Amino acid sequence: MCSSRRHFIATGVVGSLSLGLEAQEDKEQDSKRATTRTLAGKRPIIISANNGVNYLDEAFSFLKNGGDTLDAALRVVKGPEDDPKDDSVGLGGLPNEEGVVELDACCMHGPTRRAGSVGGVRNIKNVSQVAKAVMEHTGHVMLVGDGAERFAVAHGFARENLLTEHSRKVWLLWKEYHSTDDWWGPGVSDPHWKPPETAPQGELWQERLRKLQQIATDLGIAPENRAHAIRKVLFPPTGTIHSSALNEKGEISGCTTTSGLAFKLPGRVGDSPIIGAGCYTDQDVGSAGATGSGEENIKVAGAHTIVENMRRGMSPQEAGIDALKRIARNHNHDMNKLRFIDMTYYILRKDGAYAGVSLWEGYMPSPWEDPQPKRHKIAVHDGTKRAEETVPLFKGFSQEFPPFPKAPAEYVNQLK
Numbered sequence: 001m002c003s004s005r006r007h008f009i010a011t012g013v014v015g016s017l018s019l020g021l022e023a024q025e026d027k028e029q030d031s032k033r034a035t036t037r038t039l040a041g042k043r044p045i046i047i048s049a050n051n052g053v054n055y056l057d058e059a060f061s062f063l064k065n066g067g068d069t070l071d072a073a074l075r076v077v078k079g080p081e082d083d084p085k086d087d088s089v090g091l092g093g094l095p096n097e098e099g100v101v102e103l104d105a106c107c108m109h110g111p112t113r114r115a116g117s118v119g120g121v122r123n124i125k126n127v128s129q130v131a132k133a134v135m136e137h138t139g140h141v142m143l144v145g146d147g148a149e150r151f152a153v154a155h156g157f158a159r160e161n162l163l164t165e166h167s168r169k170v171w172l173l174w175k176e177y178h179s180t181d182d183w184w185g186p187g188v189s190d191p192h193w194k195p196p197e198t199a200p201q202g203e204l205w206q207e208r209l210r211k212l213q214q215i216a217t218d219l220g221i222a223p224e225n226r227a228h229a230i231r232k233v234l235f236p237p238t239g240t241i242h243s244s245a246l247n248e249k250g251e252i253s254g255c256t257t258t259s260g261l262a263f264k265l266p267g268r269v270g271d272s273p274i275i276g277a278g279c280y281t282d283q284d285v286g287s288a289g290a291t292g293s294g295e296e297n298i299k300v301a302g303a304h305t306i307v308e309n310m311r312r313g314m315s316p317q318e319a320g321i322d323a324l325k326r327i328a329r330n331h332n333h334d335m336n337k338l339r340f341i342d343m344t345y346y347i348l349r350k351d352g353a354y355a356g357v358s359l360w361e362g363y364m365p366s367p368w369e370d371p372q373p374k375r376h377k378i379a380v381h382d383g384t385k386r387a388e389e390t391v392p393l394f395k396g397f398s399q400e401f402p403p404f405p406k407a408p409a410e411y412v413n414q415l416k
Contacts, residue, residue, distance in 0.1 A: 041352030042382040043250065048076045048243035049291050049346060050387050051086065053379035055079035059245070060381040069245040070109045070132065070253035076243040077105075077128050077257045084164050088239020091125050092164040093259025094232065096266045099171050101162040103127040104273040105257035106142075107135060110283035117142040119273040123159040124152045128257040131273070133157075141275065145267075169221050174233045174263055176215045187295070188337045189330075208234075232262065240272050242279060242289025244348040252350055254279050254287035260294070270294025276304035285311045286350050288320070292343035292359070293327075300326040306347055316347040317391055320357035324393040327359060342398040344376045344390055354380065356390035360398040373397045 044063045046056055055076045063072035081090030088094070095101045105127040106117035116135025119142065121127050130152045134143050143151055153159060163171070187193065212233060216226045240258035256279040258272040271277035271294035278294070280303035281287040288306040290297050297303075302323045309319035323345060331337045344358040356378025363374050374397075376390040 039353060041349070041354055043352045044245070044247045045348065045352050045354065045380070045382040046072060046076060046243060046245045047346050047348050047354050047356075047381075048073075048379045049241045049289075049344070050377040050379050051080050051089070051239065052076040052241050052243055053385065053387050056379060056381040056385050059243075060383075060385070063245055063247055068109075068253070069111070069247050069251050070107055070255065072245040072247075073243040073253055073255045074107070074128050074132065076245075077241045077255055078126060080241050081126050081128060081257060084166075086239070088262075089241055089257060089259055090127070091160075091162050092167050093162060094167050094262035095163055095171050096260075096268070097175075097263045098266050099163065099168070099175070100266065101167075101259055102264075102266070102268075103162070103257070103259050104269055104278075105131045105255065106273045106275055106279050107131045107255035108253060108275065108279060108281035108287070109135065110252040110254075110281050110287070113283060115141050115275050117273045117275060118148040118152075119144040119269040120267055121145070121148045121152065123162065124149055124157050125160060125162060126157070127152075128255050130155075130157060131255070131257075142273065144269070166225070169219055169225075170229045170232045171263070172219050173212065173216055173221065173229050176219075177212055177233055188340055189295075193337070240270075240278070240291040240294075242291060242346050244281065244287035244289060244346065246287075246348055246350065246352060250350055252281055252283060252287050252348065254281040254289055254348075256289045258291075271297040271302070274298055276301045278303060280304040280307050282307050282311070284350070286316070286348050288345055288347045290343060290345050293341045296327050296330070296341055297343055299330055302327075302343070302345060306345060310347075310349055316349050316353050316355035317357060320345040320347050320355055321391070321393055324357060324359050328393065338394070339396075339399050342376075344378075346378050352382070354378075356388060358390040358392050360394050360396055361389075361392040363398045 046060050046063060059072045059075040062075060080086045084092035093101045100122055103121045104119045108115045114135045116131040118127050118130050118134060124130060133155045134140060212230045216229055221229050240256060242256040244254040246252045256272045260268060260270050271290060277298045279289045285307050288303040290302050300323055305323045306319040309322050324343060327343060328338060342359050342363060347355045358376040362376050377387045378390055379387050
């Protein structure tokens with residue numbers, strides 16, 4: 001990987017974002033990583049993606065008082081699933097291109113070495129709980145689509161409309177605008193894919209914003225909400241939540257849940273419900289989960305790769321960095337492609353050692369948000385609740401995907 005890093009620096013393909021290309025592999029960091037191999041953490045402990053930080057206190061109390069490790073992790077992810085303001089998980093999730101919210105989730109219970117998963121589920125809010133029900137009440141591991149929904153209803157889960165009024169209007173705005181910058185191919189893995197032009201295109205942006213503002217007005221989107229809705233159309237959000245929990249006895253479990261990519265193709269399933277990609281737990285070793293570019297994570301079986309790396313003696317941080325290197329390798333270390341990809345791994349070893357690692361330090365916000373880059377974080381509770389920045393493979397910040405030309409400042413200011 002060191003030679004690849006030197007190749008990155010030599011080529012200097014970073015574009016207007018000034019993305020740093022040095023991987024985190026210098027001798028000082030290698031020494032620190034080697035040291036962490038022998039350092040155990042605290043037990044009990046819960047880790048999660050940062051959108052679970054507000055739900056760690058209650059889950060940790062439950063775990064410390066003898067609660068099951070999977071139930072503790074599920075208590076963390078249920079919070080975002082229930083929150084209509086979190087438009088990437090559960091209720092209020094932004095829909096697929098047909099206006100339907102489709103949810104995915106999986107879980108693994110270390111003590112009994114069981115797993116459950118659901119994909120493409122409609123009308124059921126807490127799909128992480130449905131994944132657990134599949135694990136407990138069937139001889140299967142994964143149910144999808146209508147069958148998963150009917151199974152959930154048979155086990156007492158209520159059907160409900162997951163598309164909130166806010167998400168519905170954002171989808172309608174996207175639908176009526178329907179730019180060519182959607183999830184129809186080709187993607188960055190296509191050998192013929194080319195990065196977008198990044199030069200300002202004043203007339204193009206003026207027309208885009210004028211059209212979007214008019215459609216938003218016609219749809220009845222309140223003036224104070226129009227800028228937010230337009231941002232969601234131009235920069236479709238992604239989001240997922242993972243959580244792993246470890247008790248004092250060394251029992252460990254994990255779960256991951258998501259509504260997937262905004263405006264995705266109907267039936268698209270990412271890494272979140274895939275055992276070994278979005279989540280993997282081995283009672284003998286540890287647990288790992290992921291958020292980010294789901295298609296990329298599936299191709300490297302990220303969570304399973306990390307756990308197997310720890311089985312072979314790598315520290316949590318080393319194990320995660322190795323999985324990230326595999327993603328970079330899959331794109332031949334082409335930074336014109338990798339800058340549109342991101343991945344964060346949340347890793348917990350059986351002895352309580354943990355790590356959060358990411359492909360990039362964070363991501364660049366859309367032009368209408370706080371201009372400060374958003375840094376990837378892992379939420380941790382081992383008696384003290386905190387959020388820690390992840391360790392990145394590359395210095396710098398990823399770009400939004402689908403890629404979009406940068407807007408000139410005069411048009412950015414119209415939506416601030």
